[in-house]
Amino acid sequence: MAEHVILFAGPMGAGKTTAIESLSECEVIRTEAANTDRETADKDTTTVAMDYGEITIGDEDKVRLYGVPGQRRFNFMWTILKERAVGLVLLVNNDAADPIQELSDFLEEFGELHEKGGVVVCVTRTDVAPTPFIDQYAERIREVMPGRMIPVFTADARNEEQMRTCLMSLIANIEMTAMIAASQERAA
Numbered sequence: 001m002a003e004h005v006i007l008f009a010g011p012m013g014a015g016k017t018t019a020i021e022s023l024s025e026c027e028v029i030r031t032e033a034a035n036t037d038r039e040t041a042d043k044d045t046t047t048v049a050m051d052y053g054e055i056t057i058g059d060e061d062k063v064r065l066y067g068v069p070g071q072r073r074f075n076f077m078w079t080i081l082k083e084r085a086v087g088l089v090l091l092v093n094n095d096a097a098d099p100i101q102e103l104s105d106f107l108e109e110f111g112e113l114h115e116k117g118g119v120v121v122c123v124t125r126t127d128v129a130p131t132p133f134i135d136q137y138a139e140r141i142r143e144v145m146p147g148r149m150i151p152v153f154t155a156d157a158r159n160e161e162q163m164r165t166c167l168m169s170l171i172a173n174i175e176m177t178a179m180i181a182a183s184q185e186r187a188a
Ligand SMILES: Nc1nc2c(ncn2[C@@H]2O[C@H](COP(=O)(O)OP(=O)(O)OP(=O)(O)O)[C@@H](O)[C@H]2O)c(=O)[nH]1
Pocket: 010, 011, 012, 013, 014, 015, 016, 017, 018, 019, 041, 043, 045, 046, 047, 048, 068, 069, 070, 071, 124, 125, 126, 127, 128, 155, 156, 157, 158
């Protein structure tokens, strides 16, 4: 039985808590408090510590889903949860003030998870803001993390099937990374 710890990171209002709620088979543990930054994201609450949910893939592979706060003032949780994770779902809301810059900033902070297993970028709220386009994200990924395979999807965090597609592509990358590492160990 394999177990994966996946981190959901990204700017405030990108849909991390919503995505984990869409995916989780158990009731999600949330740590929401009143949102005092309506300018960045117009919603009632914001995550102040973490979200936690779980999903089973196949017969028995358990995937632990952790969401971190988007706000930098809670970034002590980023460090703690980053250490446990083997993969990253980086959510970016297309209606952020500068979503491409947000992508760069979060890749800089969490990009090391690519080496541990994998990273997938998931652009949300494209119905609210149709631009920037997906190839602009792909281009910035190539600049910030050249030579790495990081898929980019558009998805609605409220949609279970779309979030599952993003998650499964990440799990496939994580399993491939693990297989390559194992075969290199055998060859050494
Ligand atoms: N219209 C639209 N709304 C979306 C989409 N994806 C997510 N949302 C909504 O956007 C909001 C995202 O809020 P959260 O899930 O709290 O965002 P978060 O990333 O957890 O934010 P913090 O915890 O504050 O960092 C919710 O109201 C979702 O219902 C989308 O693709 N389209």
